[in-house]
Amino acid sequence: MFRSLRGRLIVLLVLLVVAAGATATLMIGLFHQSAAARVGQAAAENSRACESIAAAYRLHGAELAGFSSAPDNAAERARLTALVQGALRNRPGVQGGIWQGDMGSVAYAFPTYEGATARTDPPGGELPRIRATNAAASSSDRAASNRYGVLSGTLLIAACPLPGPVPHLSAWTMTWTFTFAGSSYYQMMAGQAVLLVTVLVAAALLTHLTMTWSRHVSQIEAALNTYDVADMPELPATRERELDRIVLALNEAGRRLSAARLRGDQLARQMATAERLAAIGRVAAGVAHEIRNPIAAMRLKAESAVAGGAERQPQALRVILGEIERLDALVRRLLSITEHDEPKRERIDVSAFLDACIAQHTERAAAKQVTIACTADPEEARFDPDQLQRAMDNLILNAINAAPEGSRIDVAAVHRTDALVLSVHDRGVGPPEAIRDHLFEPFVTGRPDGTGLGLSIVREVAEAHGGSARFILTDNGTSFEIILPWPTS
Template identity: 45%
Template structure:
């Protein structure tokens, strides 16, 4: 179906099929329309019969005295008025009241389209009217009948009338004229078929011509190399617009390629300078604050007559020097990634030592530390992995409220050569505005932080052939708080089950 000719053939066949389907549907709709009209007429005469019955019930309500015979002229006049009033709002419906032994007692056709009122019972249908009324009285329910002829359908409806006069029934009748115009419908369908076939032929000729012109464009593009060749015009305005656009695009692409190669070199240099600028700005910020604090302490100590003031100032200056030394140490750790030295490590003992290093800090914060070791031994660099986990545990303890919990879980990864550490807490979690940049240098959510801890941890994880990330919600999420996942390459030993706290 990738060929234009095949698609055209399918389109042609679909057009012919659509024409045939539309023709069949139109014929069926034409036939169904008569059925629908008959159904509508049946509902109309049934409602009209109910109107006559209701009018009669109102007429005989509270009847007193003897029942007059069916030949009574006043009774016939009253019943004719009852039928006329009932059928007045129903167009093209005639009807009356029938007595089983006497025959027609009343007849009316208030909406007769001819000139003057029609008061005589239609004798051609008298036998059918009698039969349907006798059946309605005998069955004591509505009876409807339909009689077809070449030009119309005759519909009759009868319903029994309950009251003091025995053997009465109301009847209504209407005619549904047969629809005309089948010849015009056939002519229209033929014209539709001719139109569809003619359109398909014209479309075929158009596509064949375009295929020839497109092949000329393809032959020109087949010679393309590093530079797009100039294509010749085809003589068709629409295709020539494409040819002109391709030629212009080729010229612009060649120019843009030359500019892009030049700009790529400049962008690479700019990115290196920008990265260096960001790091330099962060370092300057982190160094300027301690220097400013030391200068302020020294100036105050020199200006104060208090002999104890210089001693306190020196103590504060030493604290700031320690802070600067820690910053330099972290910067060196981030830039000097190092080479891992993996050795077999008993992970349960490794986790116990890890938790012991942070037990005092956790106790001071009122935080519980637990471990869950699901792997017996693994081949890892214990110093490098310990530095990563120390950083994560320190952050978790610092951000967990009193009474909270921090735990370290070790499991085998998705494959046998992977190992997963999860450090999770019940704290407030990582703010959404920090999640995208939290592993970049100097990004921190604390005023006293350097923003290098997570950056160093990720660099160490990558040096160990692994990755460090924030666990997404719904991905083994521990619930409230933050959870960091450290995936490492190693050869896990046999897994064990019990938790260790």
């Protein structure tokens, strides 16, 4: 994935989404921390308001000394309400009052209420919570507070006991903090909206870029696969600056490649022509060399017969006929190279075939004190016996000429995985190094008396059977191999 542009863009998109998610989580966490701080601040302010009511009650304790144990007349309630109202006058959003045991609220005030009419009674829906908080403060004789979370904020209630002649009397305050309202909430929502829009826009741009590049790259790939590499097409522009630079470079490379191909074709034709002329020259030189000697011998004998009279003519004619036969053999060997007869394959006993090839050369080998050994791995194979025997004759004759006196020549047939290999191995030093790369060409020979046609016949026979011929130089001699495909059908 990381090796392709599309994969990197996808990874970049994933990283962007992850970063956006992490940022959103951080913003929400900071908002909740801010909301918790506001709730704590409001709770502290609410507790201080309750203490303010208690302080006012203690301050006016002398004036309230005449209260009955249950302040239930209008005058007493009015004085307590005024006391509460004075304590909460400068505390926005805080409402409170005085509570007595089971009697409930004996005074209530909400001086900062912004409604059309003043509120004179505690909110009925919150009375159970107010009662529970005041009961906790009276029973423990110390301040108590409770928090109640609701959907849009937090309800804070505080209560503190009021010492004096009236038993079970306590002051209470209540306020709301709206978590999902105010500047922090709106800032968070605005930040989340900006972040969401940024991520969506970036994701859309990255997706568009990924799809566009993928489409252009696919089009370029398809265009290049449609044509041969030697004939590259003219790629169209993509209107993507970076891709167009690549397209321009490919088009320029295609033009240079086309020009180079034309120059290469011209050079190849010139080299082929030169090689044909060189081959013709070598053949002509070889033929001229092989024909010149017999002609010179016949001319010498003819001149000698003319000068010597009738006595020398029969001998001269015999020499001339021998040279003519030599020229005829040369022509036949040339024709065997050029005619390319189709092999007439037969099922042949390989061991008997090799014995027949060796039998023709036993006397020549014995004259040089050379022995010939034969081994055959496959029992039968299919090939043209006449053509292959002619090829083996040339290899065996060459081996006899190259083998040192008293050595051995190994003639073998081996069935390998997908080939039949006929080999002739001698213990000689091999042909001169200068001609080893051209051994199988006509008229290439390392012997003064050789015609240079034997190995070329071997190659032609091997290729006619769909195989090949090769020369191998080893530490203990020289091998020539004819390799035929298996099965040799």
